[in-house]
Structures are given as C-alpha cells and as structure tokens.
Amino acid sequence: MNDQKFNVAVVGATGAVGEQILSLLDKRDFPISRLKLLSSARSAGTNINFKGQDITVEEATPESFEGIDIALFSAGGDVSKELAPHAVRHGAVCIDNTNAFRMDPNAPLVVPEVNAEQINEHNGIIANPNCSTIQMVTALKPLQDVYGISRIIVSTYQAVSGAGTRAIDELLRQSKAVLGGTEVNPDILPVASLPVKHQIAFNAIPQIDKFQDNGYTLEEMKMVRETKKIMQDDTIDVTATCVRIPVVYGHSESVYVELKKDYELEDVRKLLTEAPGITIMDDPASQTYPLATDAAGKPDVFVGRLRRDLGENRALNMWIVSDNLMKGAAWNAVQIAEIIAAKRSARS
Amino acid sequence: MNDQKFNVAVVGATGAVGEQILSLLDKRDFPISRLKLLSSARSAGTNINFKGQDITVEEATPESFEGIDIALFSAGGDVSKELAPHAVRHGAVCIDNTNAFRMDPNAPLVVPEVNAEQINEHNGIIANPNCSTIQMVTALKPLQDVYGISRIIVSTYQAVSGAGTRAIDELLRQSKAVLGGTEVNPDILPVASLPVKHQIAFNAIPQIDKFQDNGYTLEEMKMVRETKKIMQDDTIDVTATCVRIPVVYGHSESVYVELKKDYELEDVRKLLTEAPGITIMDDPASQTYPLATDAAGKPDVFVGRLRRDLGENRALNMWIVSDNLMKGAAWNAVQIAEIIAAKRSARS
Numbered sequence: 001m002n003d004q005k006f007n008v009a010v011v012g013a014t015g016a017v018g019e020q021i022l023s024l025l026d027k028r029d030f031p032i033s034r035l036k037l038l039s040s041a042r043s044a045g046t047n048i049n050f051k052g053q054d055i056t057v058e059e060a061t062p063e064s065f066e067g068i069d070i071a072l073f074s075a076g077g078d079v080s081k082e083l084a085p086h087a088v089r090h091g092a093v094c095i096d097n098t099n100a101f102r103m104d105p106n107a108p109l110v111v112p113e114v115n116a117e118q119i120n121e122h123n124g125i126i127a128n129p130n131c132s133t134i135q136m137v138t139a140l141k142p143l144q145d146v147y148g149i150s151r152i153i154v155s156t157y158q159a160v161s162g163a164g165t166r167a168i169d170e171l172l173r174q175s176k177a178v179l180g181g182t183e184v185n186p187d188i189l190p191v192a193s194l195p196v197k198h199q200i201a202f203n204a205i206p207q208i209d210k211f212q213d214n215g216y217t218l219e220e221m222k223m224v225r226e227t228k229k230i231m232q233d234d235t236i237d238v239t240a241t242c243v244r245i246p247v248v249y250g251h252s253e254s255v256y257v258e259l260k261k262d263y264e265l266e267d268v269r270k271l272l273t274e275a276p277g278i279t280i281m282d283d284p285a286s287q288t289y290p291l292a293t294d295a296a297g298k299p300d301v302f303v304g305r306l307r308r309d310l311g312e313n314r315a316l317n318m319w320i321v322s323d324n325l326m327k328g329a330a331w332n333a334v335q336i337a338e339i340i341a342a343k344r345s346a347r348s
Numbered sequence: 349m350n351d352q353k354f355n356v357a358v359v360g361a362t363g364a365v366g367e368q369i370l371s372l373l374d375k376r377d378f379p380i381s382r383l384k385l386l387s388s389a390r391s392a393g394t395n396i397n398f399k400g401q402d403i404t405v406e407e408a409t410p411e412s413f414e415g416i417d418i419a420l421f422s423a424g425g426d427v428s429k430e431l432a433p434h435a436v437r438h439g440a441v442c443i444d445n446t447n448a449f450r451m452d453p454n455a456p457l458v459v460p461e462v463n464a465e466q467i468n469e470h471n472g473i474i475a476n477p478n479c480s481t482i483q484m485v486t487a488l489k490p491l492q493d494v495y496g497i498s499r500i501i502v503s504t505y506q507a508v509s510g511a512g513t514r515a516i517d518e519l520l521r522q523s524k525a526v527l528g529g530t531e532v533n534p535d536i537l538p539v540a541s542l543p544v545k546h547q548i549a550f551n552a553i554p555q556i557d558k559f560q561d562n563g564y565t566l567e568e569m570k571m572v573r574e575t576k577k578i579m580q581d582d583t584i585d586v587t588a589t590c591v592r593i594p595v596v597y598g599h600s601e602s603v604y605v606e607l608k609k610d611y612e613l614e615d616v617r618k619l620l621t622e623a624p625g626i627t628i629m630d631d632p633a634s635q636t637y638p639l640a641t642d643a644a645g646k647p648d649v650f651v652g653r654l655r656r657d658l659g660e661n662r663a664l665n666m667w668i669v670s671d672n673l674m675k676g677a678a679w680n681a682v683q684i685a686e687i688i689a690a691k692r693s694a695r696s
C-alpha cells in the first residue's frame with residue numbers, strides 16, 4: 001500500500017450514472033488528487049458538492065483531459081467517441097459507460113467478476129458493458145467456469161432509469177396522470193430520438209433502443225454480442241427480449257441457461273453463494289426472491305428462483321436482479337477504476 | 349337459426365371477471381331467458397343493472413341452479429368445487445373459470461380457437477383455462493397445426509387484475525403512496541392467502557400463486573400442464589416464469605417457441621394473420637408491437653416482435669399480449685357459452 005492519488009475526470013457528471021459514480025467515489029474513498037467534473041455546455045456551470053467541496057461542472061472539450069489519469073465517461077456514445085481519444089492522447093485511461101467502444105476489438109469489455117484480467121489489455125479505453133448484460137454475466141460466470149454454457153435465453157424487465165433522468169420523470173409524471181385521470185402524453189420512451197412514443201406508466205414496452213435489420217432491438221443485440229465478448233466464448237447461443245416496465249431502479253431478468261454438463265441444483269446454489277458480487281435470495285418457503293425495490297441502491301447482483309428446467313435436464317431457470325445504475329453502470333466502472341488504481345499503486 | 353333462449357347463472361357476478369362476463373353477455377346479445385346473479389353471502393343483495401333491468405345478486409347455494417341451462421363460474425376454486433356438481437345435478441352445463449376442474453380428465457379444457465371440438469365431450473363441466481395459458485395457446489395453435497411444436501419457454505408480464513379487484517386497488521393505492529412519499533404497506537400481493545407481502549408498485553414480483561415442490565409456482569405449472577392438455581400433446585416441453593408487474597389490465601408474454609420443422613418467417617406471419625382471434629401488430633419500422641394498454645378491453649390476442657431465434661434455427665420469439673379479463677377469462681367463457689347455445693339451437 002502507498003498513498004498514490006489520481007487526477008480523475010467524470011464526464012456526464014450531472015447525469016443519472018454520473019451522480020452515482022460521484023457518490024461511489026466518495027463512499028469508497030477513491031484516492032483522488034484532483035476531481036474534474038465535465039458535462040455538455042448545457043449543464044456546465046452547475047455546482048456539485050464532493051466531500052464538502054463545491055466543484056463547478058465544466059464543459060467537456062478535447063483539452064479538458066490534460067493531466068487526467070482516469071476519465072469516467074457516461075455522457076452518451078457520441079461524446080465518448082469524440083472525446084475519449086483526446087483523453088487517451090493526454091495519457092488518461094478512459095472507462096467508458098457508453099456503447100461507443102464496447103465491440104471495438106482494441107477495447108476490453110470488462111466486468112471485474114468475469115474478466116478482470118483483461119483490464120491490462122487496454123489501449124487507453126476500457127468499455128463498461130450494457131447494464132442488462134453486466135448483471136447477467138456476473139451471475140452466469142460461476143456456471144461457465146464449472147459446467148460451460150451452451151445457450152442463454154433471456155427476457156428482461158428493465159427500469160426506466162436506464163433511459164436517463166428524463167425517463168424517470170416521465171414515468172412519475174405519467175403515473176400521476178393515470179391516477180388523476182388526466183392525459184398521459186408520452187414524450188421520451190421508448191426511444192427519445194425516435195418519432196413514436198408509448199405510455200410506460202402501467203404498461204410494458206417491448207422495445208429498448210432502435211430496431212436492427214434482424215428484428216431485434218439494439219439493446220437485445222448488445223446482450224447477445226457483449227455476453228459472448230465478456231465471457232470470451234462465441235459459441236454460446238444467446239437470444240434476448242428486452243422490455244421496459246414501470247420500475248424506477250433495478251433491472252430484473254428471467255434467464256434460461258443451458259449448461260454443457262449435468263449439474264445438481266445444490267451445487268449451483270453453492271457456487272453462486274460463494275461467487276463474488278452475487279447475493280443469493282432464494283427461499284420459496286419464505287417467499288424470498290430478488291426484487292427490484294430491494295436491489296435499488298445496492299452494488300450486488302441478486303439471484304433467486306433457481307430451478308431445473310422442465311424440458312432440458314441440463315438447463316436451469318433463474319431470476320437475476322440488480323440496480324442498473326449501480327452494478328449495471330456506476331459501480332462496475334468504479335470497480336474497474338479501483339483495479340487500475342491498485343495496480344498503479346502497487347507498481348509505484 | 350331459431351329463437352331458443354337460455355336460463356343463465358353467473359356465479360361471482362360482483363367480481364372482476366363476473367363484471368366482464370355480464371358486459372359481454374350484454375354486448376353479444378346472448379340469448380338469455382332468465383339471468384341469475386350469484387355470489388358469496390358477503391356480496392349478496394347488491395343490485396346489478398343488466399339491459400335496463402335491476403337484478404339482485406343472490407347468495408349461491410346448491411339449489412340456486414334449479415332450471416339453469418348454463419352456469420358461468422368465477423368465484424374461486426372452492427366455490428366451483430362445491431357448487432358446480434350441484435349445478436350439473438340440476439341439468440346445467442357449467443363453464444368454470446377457476447382452477448378446480450382444469451386438470452380433471454373428465455372435464456374438457458377449452459380455448460375455442462384451439463380445441464372447440466372438445467366442448468362436446470363434457471360431462472356437465474367445461475373448464476376455462478388460466479388467463480396466461482389462453483392467450484399463449486391461441487397464438488401458438490396455428491404453428492402447432494402446420495409445423496408441430498417441440499418446446500416453449502415463456503416469461504410473463506402479468507397484470508394485477510388477474511389477482512382480482514383488491515389487487516387493482518392495491519396497485520393504485522401503493523402507486524399513490526410512492527408518488528406521495530408515504531408508506532406503501534403491501535396487503536394483498538403476491539398471494540392474498542400467504543403471510544409475506546411484497547410491494548407491487550414500481551416493482552416486478554416473480555411469484556404468482558403458491559410455490560410447488562419443484563420450485564415452480566402454481567401459475568407456472570398451470571401454464572405447463574394446461575398447455576399440454578389444450579394442445580393435446582404431452583410431448584411439448586414447456587417451462588414458464590410468471591411475473592407480476594405494475595399493469596392493471598393485460599398480460600404480456602415473451603415466448604420462445606421451437607418448431608418441429610423449418611419455417612419461413614413470412615409464412616408464420618401469414619398463418620397468424622389469417623388465424624381466428626389473433627391480431628398481428630408487428631412493424632418495427634413504425635415501432636408497432638402489442639402493448640397491454642392497447643389490448644385492455646379488447647377480445648383479441650395480439651402478437652408482435654416476431655423474429656427468428658438467434659441460436660436455434662427452428663425456433664422463433666414473439667410477444668403475445670391480451671386482456672387477461674377478456675380473452676383470458678370472460679370472453680373465452682362467453683365464447684364457449686355461445687358455442688353451446690348455438691349447438692342446442694341447431695338441435696332444437
């Protein structure tokens with residue numbers, strides 16, 4: 001141990017994920033020398049208190065990253081694409097929460113519980129996976145290690161916070177309208193940049209992000225591609241159906257997983273109980289299983305409803321819940337930052 | 349055609365499903381001679397207006413069914429178990445919306461679009477399947493007929509109205525409490541008769557009905573067993589994960605279905621478009637897919653998000669939505685009643 005400290009930049013500091021990143025850097029006592037808060041021109045000028053000190057948010061520009069050691073990006077893919085290369089040029093390691101570099105073969109896509117060793121292979125940019133992928137691969141990694149995985153079929157129950165603070169506001173506003181009997185006027189969801197909007201209050205919308213040519217949405221294809229990349233196995237068949245539901249924080253997932261070997265349910269339970277980052281909540285007798293409202297604000301991935309598939313003997317079904325802004329975004333990014341910091345401290 | 353009319357009894361006339369049955373008997377101009385409204389002692393005495401006439405709800409007793417031709421039951425399994433045999437004794441045909449007789453080998457389990465021919469095989473009782481099963485088998489029957497089905501994996505997104513009017517009240521009350529920042533106090537869901545309650549507002553509860561020894565809930569096992577019985581094929585592998593979400597009316601289902609033969613997606617789309625009781629809503633370009641809020645109050649089963657599975661070439665994924673109180677309960681029951689009435693009229 002030594003007392004090396006780092007110059008840290010948070011890009012998208014005023015967003016839903018940025019807020020959580022700051023909260024975690026504070027709680028975890030991340031070794032910060034200088035903290036730079038960056039945002040779009042629109043949000044620049046805001047003051048944010050960090051450990052008793054007011055920090056003014058500055059507009060992110062290519063030169064914002066001079067002297068920065070670690071830059072955490074969560075301001076949208078376009079911002080990352082434009083500015084991360086500049087941060088790298090200035091010598092920073094970028095941890096990018098957006099979709100910009102996830103499938104870039106030069107950027108490792110990292111969930112520390114799954115492939116922490118790949119952090120070392122970066123060329124300046126480490127990609128943080130999509131929220132719905134992170135919680136799933138964290139829960140499945142222990143099974144992959146012991147049994148191998150041949151197939152995953154997942155249906156998601158995703159919180160609106162995954163679409164940002166404006167989507168949270170929209171759900172609350174629409175819910176009040178429905179309860180009060182006034183007009184709902186969808187404005188943001190399912191996809192802010194697309195023309196058609198649907199009511200999310202008291203509804204379930206089977207579209208997250210834009211449709212691709214194969215009939216799947218981008219969110220679904222993220223789960224497919226990212227899972228293979230993080231688990232480093234292109235032979236795993238993955239199919240996803242991603243659905244937005246009226247929940248504020250916490251994605252839930254109904255996951256069918258087919259293993260390559262026979263298994264005993266008790267062994268699977270033991271494996272998951274001992275695995276890092278996972279909390280098992282699975283006791284039908286006491287009606288115990290993971291719930292989004294319980295997971296909110298917590299760093300762990302919660303797993304329950306473990307049971308053998310009724311058709312395929314080598315498959316099982318489970319229910320995986322995690323706070324999409326925490327393990328699904330901010331906490332996974334801060335975990336990566338901590339590993340980088342620990343490595344540099346050990347080296348110096 | 350002739351003008352034969354029937355003495356009809358509705359048991360559970362004051363409940364969520366009973367209300368829909370009465371509304372449909374009215375709208376469909378069901379040939380009623382005398383309408384008897386029955387309920388528990390608690391609700392007896394209520395007046396319900398039917399076609400301009402006030403009818404007083406009476407307490408259901410074994411002798412309530414004297415002279416009744418068709419009795420529609422939706423007052424809970426215990427009531428059906430006790431009273432349906434008496435209705436049969438009095439010569440009535442019972443259409444039972446509860447779980448009481450669904451797996452009884454002497455009672456046909458009928459979805460008219462799937463196995464209408466089995467209505468004839470009744471011994472006085474025809475069972476109406478579980479809501480989540482009805483909409484799924486209606487959508488899958490055309491595929492079974494042409495390709496055969498080897499496997500179904502379903503994850504549901506179920507509305508609270510499936511748990512009755514008290515559950516609807518609970519969702520609305522809890523939603524107001526969350527929005528107003530007051531205490532939520534769960535009281536009914538997930539299962540009124542079990543000790544542990546969970547918040548449903550802004551949450552997803554992976555429990556509908558009681559847990560069975562195999563780790564599945566009764567709702568999940570209903571989908572498994574009823575699907576095989578209605579589709580008359582015990583070799584279909586079915587696995588279900590049933591989840592309650594904060595929706596008032598309309599169950600949504602993410603369904604993976606594996607066919608026995610190769611298929612073309614366009615052929616499947618055509619088959620479903622031409623099939624009875626199904627409305628296809630499937631146009632990614634215009635962000636068109638079924639939504640619970642759109643299905644509410646309508647009799648059809650809505651199907652969308654049709655796409656080839658990414659792992660198994662003979663499988664496809666789809667999104668199936670229907671009003672759980674309509675096709676999932678009242679409308680399916682009234683359809684059966686109409687078929688019985690038409691047969692008797694044709695015979696007389």
